[in-house]
Amino acid sequence: MKDLVEKKAANEVETEEGSITIEIVYRGIFQKTLAQRIARSIVLAARKRGHTGTAFGRYGDSPERNGVPAKYFAVVAINELELESSMAKYEPAVVDVSIVVDDTLVKGVESWAWYGRQPIWKPVRSDGFVVVTSEKTPDEVLAQTDAAERPYTLAVVPGLASFAGLWVFKDDHTDYRVLGALARLVPDWVRLEDVQALIREQTKEGSAADSAQHGFDATVVRAVAPGEGTSGHEVLQFDKPGWTTMRPGIIVDARKPGERNPYYKKYGARTLRPVVNFDTCIKCTMCWLDCPDECFEVTAEGHYEVVYEACIGCGICAAVCPVKDCIVMVDEMKFTDNKDTWALWKSDHDAYNRWFEEMAGVPADPKGVAARAADAPVGTPTVSHDAASGGDD
Amino acid sequence: MTTITSDIPRHGAPENANEVETEQLATGCEAIAEAIRLADVDVMAAYPIRPYDGVMQAAAKLIANGKMDVEYIVADGEHSQFEIVKHACAVGSRVFVGSSGVGWFYAFEAIAVTAGLRLPVVAICGNRALDDPGAFGCEHNDALAVRDLGWLLCWAETAQESLDFALTAWKVGEDKRVSLPVAIGLDGAFLTHSQQIVMIPTQAAVNSFLPKFDLGDRLLHPDNPITIAPQVDQDWLMEIRMQNDQAMRNALGVITEAHTEFKRLFGRGGDNPFLDEFMTDDAEIVFLGQGTLSLPMKVAIRRLRKQGHKVGLVRLKWFRPFPTADIVRSLSRFKAVGVIDRDYSFGSPYYGGVLYNEIRSALYSAPKRPVVVGFIAALGGREIEQPMAMEMFEKTMAAASGELTSGDVCHWIGVRK
Numbered sequence: 001m002k003d004l005v006e007k008k009a010a011n012e013v014e015t016e017e018g019s020i021t022i023e024i025v026y027r028g029i030f031q032k033t034l035a036q037r038i039a040r041s042i043v044l045a046a047r048k049r050g051h052t053g054t055a056f057g058r059y060g061d062s063p064e065r066n067g068v069p070a071k072y073f074a075v076v077a078i079n080e081l082e083l084e085s086s087m088a089k090y091e092p093a094v095v096d097v098s099i100v101v102d103d104t105l106v107k108g109v110e111s112w113a114w115y116g117r118q119p120i121w122k123p124v125r126s127d128g129f130v131v132v133t134s135e136k137t138p139d140e141v142l143a144q145t146d147a148a149e150r151p152y153t154l155a156v157v158p159g160l161a162s163f164a165g166l167w168v169f170k171d172d173h174t175d176y177r178v179l180g181a182l183a184r185l186v187p188d189w190v191r192l193e194d195v196q197a198l199i200r201e202q203t204k205e206g207s208a209a210d211s212a213q214h215g216f217d218a219t220v221v222r223a224v225a226p227g228e229g230t231s232g233h234e235v236l237q238f239d240k241p242g243w244t245t246m247r248p249g250i251i252v253d254a255r256k257p258g259e260r261n262p263y264y265k266k267y268g269a270r271t272l273r274p275v276v277n278f279d280t281c282i283k284c285t286m287c288w289l290d291c292p293d294e295c296f297e298v299t300a301e302g303h304y305e306v307v308y309e310a311c312i313g314c315g316i317c318a319a320v321c322p323v324k325d326c327i328v329m330v331d332e333m334k335f336t337d338n339k340d341t342w343a344l345w346k347s348d349h350d351a352y353n354r355w356f357e358e359m360a361g362v363p364a365d366p367k368g369v370a371a372r373a374a375d376a377p378v379g380t381p382t383v384s385h386d387a388a389s390g391g392d393d
Numbered sequence: 394m395t396t397i398t399s400d401i402p403r404h405g406a407p408e409n410a411n412e413v414e415t416e417q418l419a420t421g422c423e424a425i426a427e428a429i430r431l432a433d434v435d436v437m438a439a440y441p442i443r444p445y446d447g448v449m450q451a452a453a454k455l456i457a458n459g460k461m462d463v464e465y466i467v468a469d470g471e472h473s474q475f476e477i478v479k480h481a482c483a484v485g486s487r488v489f490v491g492s493s494g495v496g497w498f499y500a501f502e503a504i505a506v507t508a509g510l511r512l513p514v515v516a517i518c519g520n521r522a523l524d525d526p527g528a529f530g531c532e533h534n535d536a537l538a539v540r541d542l543g544w545l546l547c548w549a550e551t552a553q554e555s556l557d558f559a560l561t562a563w564k565v566g567e568d569k570r571v572s573l574p575v576a577i578g579l580d581g582a583f584l585t586h587s588q589q590i591v592m593i594p595t596q597a598a599v600n601s602f603l604p605k606f607d608l609g610d611r612l613l614h615p616d617n618p619i620t621i622a623p624q625v626d627q628d629w630l631m632e633i634r635m636q637n638d639q640a641m642r643n644a645l646g647v648i649t650e651a652h653t654e655f656k657r658l659f660g661r662g663g664d665n666p667f668l669d670e671f672m673t674d675d676a677e678i679v680f681l682g683q684g685t686l687s688l689p690m691k692v693a694i695r696r697l698r699k700q701g702h703k704v705g706l707v708r709l710k711w712f713r714p715f716p717t718a719d720i721v722r723s724l725s726r727f728k729a730v731g732v733i734d735r736d737y738s739f740g741s742p743y744y745g746g747v748l749y750n751e752i753r754s755a756l757y758s759a760p761k762r763p764v765v766v767g768f769i770a771a772l773g774g775r776e777i778e779q780p781m782a783m784e785m786f787e788k789t790m791a792a793a794s795g796e797l798t799s800g801d802v803c804h805w806i807g808v809r810k
């Protein structure tokens with residue numbers, strides 16, 4: 001952590017007037033082509049007015065993992081000399097603009113090459129820009145973003161997260177809208193006419209240039225003051241060892257069976273999270289067996305609950321669970337923490353089930369078993385198994 | 394990758410009178426793929442390892458888009474990969490190959506025999522740290538391992554220079570006075586995977602620079618019955634080695650010729666084929682290094698110049714053949730030289746890097762010698778940050794004023810304690 005701070009201090013002095021650095025934060029693999037297209041287009045548009053530039057992905061992110069946060073960069077400079085200070089780098093320590101092409105990433109990013117979750121604005125300079133593609137309002141986005149340390153401008157480009165894949169590009173114009181938004185935010189570096197001229201060269205589709213105009217017009221901008229945002233996110237730090245403190249032979253500590261690695265948390269990869277209906281669960285162990293990240297812990301009563309810090313949101317548990325709507329995948333933006341949920345269910349079924357219904361959007365008690373049980377004479381056993389066994393119809 | 398200007402169909406060597414130089418935003422790997430196309434390479438062999446595999450992908454794309462016609466053979470491993478091009482070269486094909494890190498090492502038997510056979514294979518080494526531990530970042534030890542074998546070896550600084558060196562590599566390597574393989578070092582990530590503006594020359598210009606490959610009476614062909622590489626033992630081997638030595642000596646002159654012609658045709662390549670000097674005219678101390686570490690060092694030097702320090706940079710472009718005369722002539726002008734090694738050579742003299750010891754050796758018989766300080770830096774692709782550059786500056790200055798003793802001449806930079 002210390003060297004990151006030093007690195008930042010050293011580079012802060014370095015921020016050149018004659019260049020702009022823009023990062024694109026994206027979901028690994030799913031959005032790689034999108035991020036690359038945005039970065040390249042920034043440089044190619046800048047060429048139209050005689051500026052120069054470079055575009056590169058964060059090398060440490062690759063080989064990329066599905067959904068794991070990754071970064072791409074574009075640097076534009078007035079000349080080769082100004083560009084030099086941005087060359088031969090993995091990752092600029094300070095950026096002017098951070099473009100976030102999936103709003104769930106504002107909860108913080110942790111690539112597998114990093115050491116702990118970082119606020120999304122972490123590398124953004126004071127009075128810089130965080131540009132998010134989202135259907136939500138700036139205030140809703142801000143509510144999930146770490147409390148600001150420096151003032152910045154939040155810009156929301158209307159639209160869902162585009163999943164423009166690695167091999168096949170799903171051309172939903174997200175790149176054009178983002179370029180249009182940039183032209184509005186940093187017109188000294190990205191000009192709308194250059195962007196549109198570039199787009200017309202790249203595609204015959206007339207609507208593409210209109211999308212850039214739409215991005216320019218429809219982007220919603222909100223100034224963010226220091227302190228605004230949430231303080232709910234976990235702060236995770238890792239101190240890298242030195243050559244005198246490491247064991248020889250490239251050896252690091254592993255965990256004993258049953259222990260979890262406190263540094264190995266992968267929830268930054270998650271866009272959806274599983275929520276479990278403990279009432280309809282038949283304790284079949286399928287989720288526990290098939291989760292690729294061993295996220296499930298067995299509770300005292302033999303239920304299986306998700307350890308959300310470990311969950312990457314892949315959806316396999318929901319797919320293998322034999323009971324309809326027993327595990328439901330829910331938009332990650334609906335949640336503000338990673339707390340375990342079984343304890344709440346244990347202490348207050350009704351509160352838990354209300355919460356489950358609100359999050360999952362399906363009834364917690366699909367067959368009305370609880371209602372019938374309440375009406376039934378005392379002593380009549382309520383077999384939750386019944387409720388579950390027919391649940392797949 | 395998208396071309397900025399017009400999309401001219403290109404099919405190998407045939408020229409088009411209307412073709413103009415174009416500009417692309419390309420990585421070092423993509424620039425190399427363009428060179429493969431322009432050189433009308435006959436056979437390339439591939440096996441994936443990053444960062445070299447960027448060339449595989451870029452070349453495959455050119456082929457798929459109908460812009461390049463090359464026999465593209467995917468091997469079962471690096472050893473076969475380098476054997477394939479060696480054999481293809483023996484039957485008269487212009488060839489390209491490449492690898493990185495331990496992949497390069499897996500090919501080493503083939504790499505060694507290629508130089509012995511005097512076959513002008515052109516390879517890139519996308520520089521990568523040698524595993525273990527797993528690390529993708531750039532170190533120069535992979536490519537440097539060929540330094541004693543009879544491979545020519547150069548390092549590029551930019552994507553443009555990658556393309557330019559590749560074209561030069563075929564010209565020099567295939568020249569009958571040399572006839573040796575050539576390796577081009579490309580710093581992993583910083584060069585292989587960073588997109589920069591690259592000028593793509595026309596086919597006509599490349600054709601006038603690069604003659605057709607002709608092995609003459611060494612061509613393996615039924616009409617020219619020859620046996621390649623019979624068992625020779627002590628009876629012949631020294632004479633054979635001596636031929637390689639002579640070829641490497643010839644290479645200095647052939648590189649100089651090629652550089653002059655390249656500059657005439659394309660207007661690039663700097664003043665000296667072997668060295669690229671930056672702010673050295675009145676310099677008292679200089680840094681010396683290879684590849685992309687020149688970029689952060691130039692930023693540091695401009696900053697130091699603003700503070701009134703007379704400091705410059707000498708970037709070594711060719712490591713083999715080692716340009717001893719040019720090095721002596723250049724470095725004798727300075728009080729001290731700080732050599733930056735992106736490599737290690739454990740247990741070497743003064744525990745310095747490979748480049749450090751080569752530079753010191755070259756200067757030994759020079760009438761006027763600067764003090765030479767060694768820095769092991771930027772291993773595993775660690776970035777050269779400005780505080781590191783300042784530390785190296787201070788140590789080199791101290792050496793210039795005689796403050797460093799001989800036991801204190803090599804330093805590791807930027808290592809956590």
Ligand code: SF4
Pocket residue numbers: 273274290291292293294295296306310311312313314315316317318
């Ligand atoms: S979504 Fe389910 S299966 Fe996938 S990681 Fe999370 S808990 Fe495991």
Ligand code: SF4
Pocket residue numbers: 276280281282283284285286287288304320321322323326327
């Ligand atoms: S798969 Fe579904 S029913 Fe089976 S234990 Fe997991 S949550 Fe319960």
